[in-house]
Amino acid sequence: MTISTLHLGLAAAALLAAAGLVLAWSALSRGGEPGPARSRAAAAWANLTGAALPAAERRKRTATWAAGAAFGVVCWLLTAIPIIAILAALLIPFGRYLLSIGKAEAASIKRLDAVGKWCLRLERLAATGTGLQEAIVASRAFAPEAIATELGELCDRLTREADPEAALRDFADALADPEVDTVAALLILHLSDQGAGLRTSLANIAATCAKKVALRRETEAEREKARSEMRSIVLIMLIAAALALAAAGGFAQAYSGSGQLYMAMFAAAFAAILAWMARMNQPARSDRILGTDRRRR
Template identity: 35%
Template structure:
């Protein structure tokens, strides 16, 4: 029995359809891997190669997570699809898919990065309370904390120290730090620093400890929320992989994709790609929770405060 290209495509498509149905049922009943399960070494390497296993979203963990490598691979694949299938727009769509793989598969990277930054703020505030002692000003304590500041907020704290050393008013420097963090809970940190800069009262160390405990609870709460939101994101990721695999298999079938080689077919293909992206955006917005409004926002300051902070 000879395996033809059409039968091979049909077999692969059937397997993918079954896998898609299984994932749809699993998503419908709310199944998800247990958070305490320890991943095997092979699974960790596979997730790293897909860009899903990095602890710091700002650091690429795969070749396509690096912009230059991803754009080069997108160009090569786009040309290959165009030459192999004769689809000009098919090559364009394939190149766009490769270039946008991190956006397509890592739907929760922004939230995870924000949680990591908030956890770093909690650690920095706790260290700041340990450094601050009687006879040492808050500004001196902040400068000393620069040696042990967590990496996710190293840039923000470095700029805060630079502003203080440049002669900025401490209140304006702390407001600038809050603007860079752009988080309501970080406004509480800046507000505490501003209040101490204005009255220089005692008990700052205890207040910083209490604030660090509150930040720790906030980090825990956000991680629990993100764990619940991870279930639909996982289903969305699998649906995306399934759709991309169908697109890749379809390119190998000449008779099936022949209508897309016409000018009208090219426009339909581009329209389908745009519709797919719009659906992805819609699904992401459904899982996005509006952040709490900030109370130290620069838009709420008086003109005098804005001019003094320049």
């Protein structure tokens, strides 16, 4: 193999490895609401670059990539094999997102459970003759932890402004969950209702939330079993590869030339399979009832 051919093979190896692992990363960390293809692509790009993430999460992502780069340099110094260094650098960011699968759904379930309990407390306040808007403001004192920040902002807006519907819509936007949209929509319908209909609706909302939380937790437990198996497979393969590199110098030397291309193809294919498995084990996102394309106040 000539030098130019070797360089071409190494470049192709790097591209294949990066493409496969970025595909997996995109699948594992996907977010945003469903919509037209352009909207989904924009949301995926914002998620990939970190533009849609809070500042704290962006800092964590930067630290993860920095740690990956340092690990890649160490592997380069130990093996002097480019593709191993590239894969090692991508391993830490990929591993972080692999371990984070399911956290978003768990947080969503926790928020829905909190919303249900909050509605039950609102129903008890409404039973004393308190109107819905006043009950919401009073409920801040016993806000469930999972929605305390969002509920606090809702109460602030209800106290300052004369448009409770806009405040409830913003509350739904902050939680960004189709189930919460349903709750917010029903609360909007009952803004002027201080009678028995309000109490009945709040009790029904709380009961519905409890049922949905139980169902989603059961479904998520089944998904987590598949995720645990996937993580075990990845861990076993990584341990086997590390042992082979550490115990057999000839194993690493076999990939010092064109063999790196095959290693990159294998890594890309393996990452693509993991991405597909991750998508199969993530809940489908439903369309929101209250959209975010309206003009915000």
